[in-house]
Amino acid sequence: MSVRAAPGAAIGRPLPRAFYDRPVVEVARELIGCTVELEGAAGVIVETEAYHESEPACHAFAGLTPRTQTLFGPPGRAYVYRSYGIHALLNAVCEPAGVGAAVLIRALEPLAGIERMRARRWPISNRSSTGRPPRNEDLCSGPGKLTQALGIELSENGGDLRAGPIVIRARTSAGRDPEVVVGERIGITKAVELRWRFCVADNPNVSRPRPVKVRSA
DNA sequence: CATGGGATTGACT
DNA sequence: GTCAATCCCATGC
Numbered sequence: 001m002s003v004r005a006a007p008g009a010a011i012g013r014p015l016p017r018a019f020y021d022r023p024v025v026e027v028a029r030e031l032i033g034c035t036v037e038l039e040g041a042a043g044v045i046v047e048t049e050a051y052h053e054s055e056p057a058c059h060a061f062a063g064l065t066p067r068t069q070t071l072f073g074p075p076g077r078a079y080v081y082r083s084y085g086i087h088a089l090l091n092a093v094c095e096p097a098g099v100g101a102a103v104l105i106r107a108l109e110p111l112a113g114i115e116r117m118r119a120r121r122w123p124i125s126n127r128s129s130t131g132r133p134p135r136n137e138d139l140c141s142g143p144g145k146l147t148q149a150l151g152i153e154l155s156e157n158g159g160d161l162r163a164g165p166i167v168i169r170a171r172t173s174a175g176r177d178p179e180v181v182v183g184e185r186i187g188i189t190k191a192v193e194l195r196w197r198f199c200v201a202d203n204p205n206v207s208r209p210r211p212v213k214v215r216s217a
Numbered sequence: 218c219a220t221g222g223g224a225t226t227g228a229c230t
Numbered sequence: 231g232t233c234a235a236t237c238c239c240a241t242g243c
Contacts, residue, residue, distance in 0.1 A: 106224085142226075188224060
């Protein structure tokens with residue numbers, strides 16, 4: 001990246017298409033520390049997983065279908081799909097057009113618009129007299145939670161992650177590189193042995209289960 | 218057209 | 231630890 005964030009800037013410039021036009025596991029590792037934002041709500045990526053058409057856990061494994069069109073499209077777009085009938089999950093499409101691959105964004109550290117996130121995660125209808133507002137580390141600590149917190153809907157599918165509405169920005173040069181650990185992907189039944197999950201070590205916003213093995217990446 | 222299975226979460230035993 | 235909610239879509243008849 002030739003352009004450096006201005007001094008004091010909280011976040012960097014949007015990641016270029018070329019960033020995503022690379023092997024998906026590499027991109028998953030390097031998205032750690034970047035930021036996701038939508039309409040004033042933003043967070044730092046602390047957990048990702050890679051998916052590639054060559055392995056059966058990836059939706060693109062089934063080939064080009066109406067569902068996987070975005071996955072096989074140009075890199076740098078959002079692939080948003082509904083999971084378990086309830087949650088919208090956010091992915092960043094990677095590798096050249098024609099190759100089905102994406103990085104699942106699994107957890108964020110809330111950075112901006114936090115009260116808005118809390119309101120989305122704790123609507124009036126869900127409040128009981130005994131319940132307490134969710135802690136910050138419960139707002140985005142899972143792929144379904146973070147899309148709810150940011151207000152990401154299925155209509156964002158196919159959107160350009162450089163132009164928005166969802167924007168992913170580069171990590172700033174300020175601060176140390178986070179220590180990243182790798183592990184097996186979560187919630188899948190096929191190709192479970194691939195260690196394509198990347199997490200910031202000891203970050204409370206990472207989803208459960210936390211990686212057992214602590215191998216530095 | 219009917220069926221079944223999720224890249225999850227939260228409530229409950 | 232178990233389990234249901236609920237929608238999209240892939241698959242098969």
